[in-house]
Amino acid sequence: MPQTAALTRSPDWPLQVKAPGTHDWERSAKRWLRDLLPARYGSYVTLTRHPALLVRHVQLQLQHEMRAVRAALQTSRVELPAIGVSETLIENSIRMYAMELEQLGRLSRGVRLVSEALLGRAPGGRPRY
Template sequence: MPQTATFTLSPDWPMQVKAPGTHDWERTATRWLRDLLPARYGGYLTLTRHHALLARHVQLQLQHEMRAVRAALQTSRAELPTMGIAESVIENSIRMYAVELEQLGRLARGARLVSDALLVGTPAQRRR
């Protein structure tokens, strides 16, 4: 009798990605990961054909974006007034950066989960 795997997905699992083991889940995972990268990366076949490389690059990209947003958030009050930006705009930008940092954190957690799921069953993972 065939066994059916059941998965309890983390709340951080992206809604756009089907559950691991379901029909076509890897296609939805790679599409979601590709969408997290700047459009110019879509032309690199090396990334689009190798799930592990794509997942790794997405994680690096998100880490760098988070660093950039943190730097913008931390320097807003000191640097933006010297640029002549109004206080109300500064406050709005700080809120925007805080929201973006939360969103990037959720995306990074989702990317890690998807990456781990894609790597299960690969030769490198089986050697562990």
């Protein structure tokens, strides 16, 4: 199976990104990556015009978001009662954080796949020849 087919058949390939090699696929990949960043980053031309910088920043952003969600998840049972949050709401927030952590993991895997295709790298980060 060609590399492109393997990437896009992965359950982690984002639905918003067209298959590599199809018309406008790179534009859809860049748009999807840009949409993962806070809106204010859309005005930074350096970031939006250079896929390697865009990918790197998205990866960093997701790593930081995952750290923040893990911290919130790990401290919920200790810190939330101290500020008057009910046990029911604490349990709901823990479930929410767990779901968000799963979503961020899927996004991170999708970014890896899209970046490999966009930057012309084989899985694992090796340049294609």
